[in-house]
Amino acid sequence: MLVLALDTATPVVTAAVVRLLRPHELIDPAGTAATSAPQPTAPRPTAPISVLAEANVDDAFAHAERLLPLAESALAQAGVELGQLDAIVVGVGPGPFTGLRVGIATAAALGDALGISVYPVPSHLGTALGAEVAEPFLVVTDARRREVYVSAFAPGSCGALRTQAGPEVLRPADLAAFCATLPQQPTAVAGAGAVLAGLDLPELPAGSAGLGLVRAAARDLLTGAVPAPPVPLYLRRPDVTEPSASKSVLA
Amino acid sequence: MTAAAIPTTRRRQPEPLRPGAVVLGIESSCDETGVGLVRMGERDPATGQPRLELLGHQLASSSDQHARYGGVVPEIASRAHLEAMQPTMAAAFAKAGIDRDQVDAVAVTCGPGLAGALLVGVAAAKAYAAGWDLPLYGVNHLAGHIAADTLEHGPLPANTLALLVSGGHTQLLRAGDLGTNLEQLGSTVDDAAGEAYDKVARLLGLGYPGGPVIDQQAAAGDPAAIAFPRGLTGPRDNPYDFSFSGLKTAVARYVEGKRRAGEPVPVADVCASFQEAVADVLTAKTVRAARDIGADTVVIAGGVAANGRLRELAEIRCGDAGITLRVPRPGLCTDNGAMIAAIGALAIAAGAQPADPALTGNPGLPVATVHV
Ligand SMILES: [Zn+2]
Numbered sequence: 372m373l374v375l376a377l378d379t380a381t382p383v384v385t386a387a388v389v390r391l392l393r394p395h396e397l398i399d400p401a402g403t404a405a406t407s408a409p410q411p412t413a414p415r416p417t418a419p420i421s422v423l424a425e426a427n428v429d430d431a432f433a434h435a436e437r438l439l440p441l442a443e444s445a446l447a448q449a450g451v452e453l454g455q456l457d458a459i460v461v462g463v464g465p466g467p468f469t470g471l472r473v474g475i476a477t478a479a480a481l482g483d484a485l486g487i488s489v490y491p492v493p494s495h496l497g498t499a500l501g502a503e504v505a506e507p508f509l510v511v512t513d514a515r516r517r518e519v520y521v522s523a524f525a526p527g528s529c530g531a532l533r534t535q536a537g538p539e540v541l542r543p544a545d546l547a548a549f550c551a552t553l554p555q556q557p558t559a560v561a562g563a564g565a566v567l568a569g570l571d572l573p574e575l576p577a578g579s580a581g582l583g584l585v586r587a588a589a590r591d592l593l594t595g596a597v598p599a600p601p602v603p604l605y606l607r608r609p610d611v612t613e614p615s616a617s618k619s620v621l622a
Numbered sequence: 623m624t625a626a627a628i629p630t631t632r633r634r635q636p637e638p639l640r641p642g643a644v645v646l647g648i649e650s651s652c653d654e655t656g657v658g659l660v661r662m663g664e665r666d667p668a669t670g671q672p673r674l675e676l677l678g679h680q681l682a683s684s685s686d687q688h689a690r691y692g693g694v695v696p697e698i699a700s701r702a703h704l705e706a707m708q709p710t711m712a713a714a715f716a717k718a719g720i721d722r723d724q725v726d727a728v729a730v731t732c733g734p735g736l737a738g739a740l741l742v743g744v745a746a747a748k749a750y751a752a753g754w755d756l757p758l759y760g761v762n763h764l765a766g767h768i769a770a771d772t773l774e775h776g777p778l779p780a781n782t783l784a785l786l787v788s789g790g791h792t793q794l795l796r797a798g799d800l801g802t803n804l805e806q807l808g809s810t811v812d813d814a815a816g817e818a819y820d821k822v823a824r825l826l827g828l829g830y831p832g833g834p835v836i837d838q839q840a841a842a843g844d845p846a847a848i849a850f851p852r853g854l855t856g857p858r859d860n861p862y863d864f865s866f867s868g869l870k871t872a873v874a875r876y877v878e879g880k881r882r883a884g885e886p887v888p889v890a891d892v893c894a895s896f897q898e899a900v901a902d903v904l905t906a907k908t909v910r911a912a913r914d915i916g917a918d919t920v921v922i923a924g925g926v927a928a929n930g931r932l933r934e935l936a937e938i939r940c941g942d943a944g945i946t947l948r949v950p951r952p953g954l955c956t957d958n959g960a961m962i963a964a965i966g967a968l969a970i971a972a973g974a975q976p977a978d979p980a981l982t983g984n985p986g987l988p989v990a991t992v993h994v
Contacts, residue, residue: 435741435982439748443979453753468697469738472704476745483708484722484753603704609697 372457373423374592375446375481376581379438379474380466380494381512381563382431386442387581388423388449389460391592420589423449425581434470438477458487460588462494462580464604465520465538466512475601490588491601495522495538498562501583502575507535507555509572511564514540519564520606521546525555540606543569638662638727638757638970644677644720645727645970646750647963648707650743651735651763652790653699655682655706657714658960659725660773662967671777671801672971678718679960682706689830693820694789700738707746714959725756729966732760732977732994733987735790740983748981757976760994761965762987763957765804767923768797769968770954770961783807783917785908787932788924788956789816789831792864792904794911795989797921800965801972806989807911808862811854815900816926818866822873822896826889836893837930843894845931848876850899855906862911869899901932905939912945919946928952969993 372393378385424445428437446453461478464471475491482489495510499522502508507525514520522537535553546568550557560568561575591598637643641664649656658679662672684702688694715722730747733740744760751758768784784797792810796803813821816833823832828839850872853865873896880887912920920940926932927949940947954960974993981994 433982435745436980438745439752440979443752453755468700469741472700472738473741473745476704476707476742477749479704479708480746480749481753483711484750603701605701609695609701611691611695611698 373451373455374458374460374585375456376460376584377474377478378462378494378580379434379470380462380464383427383429384434384437384441385427385580386445387425388445388451389581389585390421390423391585392419420585422579422582425579434473438473456487458592459489460492460584461489461601462497462584463491463601464494465606467515471603475603479601488598489601490591490598492584492587496587497580497584499524499532500586501578501580502561503578504575507557508559508561509557510562511560511568512562513564513567518542519567523553523557538604543567546570643726644724645729645963645967646725647959647966648730648743648747649957649959649962650703650739651731652957653684653688653694654957655703655710656959657710658958658963659714659718660963660967666777669777673776674773674964674967676773676960678714679958680710680713680717681958682710692824692830696736696738700742703739703742727757729759729761729962731763731962733984735763737985744983759966759969759974760977760981761962761969762992764989765800765992766961766965768921769800769964771921771923771948771950773964774950775948779919781917782919782921783912784921786924787815787926790814791924794862801968802992804989804992810864812865812867815866818870821870825874825877833926836897839890839893840897843890845894845898847891848895850895852899852903897931901935905935909939909943921948925956927955
């Protein structure tokens with residue numbers, strides 16, 4: 372199945388076209404033996420999940436301008452038309468609100484227009500699953516206002532990845548206390564906010580966010596599960612205060 | 623890899639110009655999520671403009687969530703737009719009684735408005751247009767308000783003056799060639815008219831929004847009871863600009879004076895006198911501007927156009943001046959998707975080209991930019 376993966380939770384805008392093989396396609400990679408003539412020239416897919424094209428652009432203040440053209444260019448590079456997509460996976464943050472909403476609004480509308488499902492995935496989980504790491508680690512991203520978003524991951528059984536804690540929004544100074552509560556101590560840090568974290572841990576190289584997002588949703592994609600609504604992980608309340616009733620207009 | 627726009631293969635060729643073509647409009651500039659569907663008709667021989675038919679529209683408002691704050695909170699509005707977009711879209715199609723594959727073009731408000739709120743609508747509109755393989759037009763919210771009237775009363779004559787009054791806008795505009803051109807003659811130098819209503823309502827403890835409740839209270843009051851000031855009506859003032867800040871302060875001073883003296887505040891009289899001052903200034907300046915530019919038609923649009931006293935006084939003064947007055951029905955005065963579909967259709971009919979793939983919201987979109 373063909374999946375479009377989108378994420379706008381960080382300054383980097385991501386659009387990827389990913390092929391996810393259904394179980395029967397893994398047994399019979401071409402998936403065509405029983406129904407049509409053999410296609411000797413078609414490349415045989417080898418991995419259950421493969422990134423056909425991924426486009427990333429680092430532009431914190433232009434998510435709305437960049438995202439859809441970026442998705443169209445990834446589709447063109449993958450040789451896939453919008454109408455061929457089977458599903459969309461979207462990172463739902465946490466992330467600074469306005470840019471994050473652009474990705475979710477785009478994914479939701481595109482899914483609605485094409486009549487396909489939109490699967491929400493925590494953006495940190497996408498980053499974690501795209502990073503290919505076998506040790507406990509943190510994902511840290513910039514939350515602005517001198518705070519960071521943080522999640523902790525650890526290897527689970529059968530090569531799976533387990534979320535230990537998060538996502539949460541913290542001041543960098545509180546990261547050590549956050550780590551102290553974790554069953555497995557992180558030995559590395561990933562994500563665009565790694566520098567902001569100020570932790571004495573090695574920084575992991577960025578993997579494929581598109582791959583990670585689709586891995587995170589793979590089970591639901593393959594079983595055709597009804598997706599949850601793509602609601603942003605805001606983590607903060609709207610920044611407002613109620614006016615006091617007695618306040619003088621003349622004051 | 624760069625973000626160069628490589629368009630995907632078009633599955634069908636839409637013809638948004640042909641009579642019968644359907645334009646979908648998406649609005650999200652403030653606290654209303656709106657989707658509207660408008661059908662393009664034959665051109666009116668007198669004006670050359672297409673007749674537009676409203677097929678249906680749907681609104682979702684986050685107004686209740688802002689009430690306790692006494693005004694629109696941008697972050698709350700943006701969150702609400704995201705949640706409301708798909709349900710509002712589905713309901714608009716259900717109301718219009720057409721299928722999604724009958725749409726020929728998508729129009730979206732790209733400004734002016736709240737930055738975060740605009741982006742939700744623009745992102746959604748770009749994705750719908752891409753998903754349906756249709757041309758997308760970014761349009762001006764202010765022009766949309768005026769275009770709403772054409773859904774009810776037909777194309778606008780070439781000599782049309784528009785008064786746009788709402789919680790966010792108070793403007794006099796030359797609007798005869800709406801699809802391509804909108805010229806601002808004057809605007810408020812401080813508060814919008816609707817904003818003044820909200821502030822006075824809060825002062826009197828009447829809740830939010832202020833427009834309907836003040837209009838209601840004023841019905842039982844004497845509009846001549848208190849002499850409130852008429853802003854920017856002196857001989858040296860710009861005849862087309864407005865100011866409501868001084869009026870709001872005068873009301874506050876009057877009310878606090880009463881309270882400090884331990885006297886009851888005559889709420890109905892305050893509402894009636896305040897409303898009279900607003901309606902008097904708005905209509906006097908509108909008729910003056912219409913005379914100056916030789917306009918034979920005046921359109922009053924925007925949320926405050928639903929105000930009873932404003933409509934009444936405008937009818938009297940336009941009638942005396944021999945000017946035809948047009949006001950859309952209240953449901954089309956507030957922000958909505960139908961008005962965006964309408965201005966989209968007018969812009970297409972006037973030869974507008976589809977928006978750049980990098981279209982985004984522009985909170986400060988100039989009045990004169992009808993489409994981008
Ligand atoms: Zn408006």
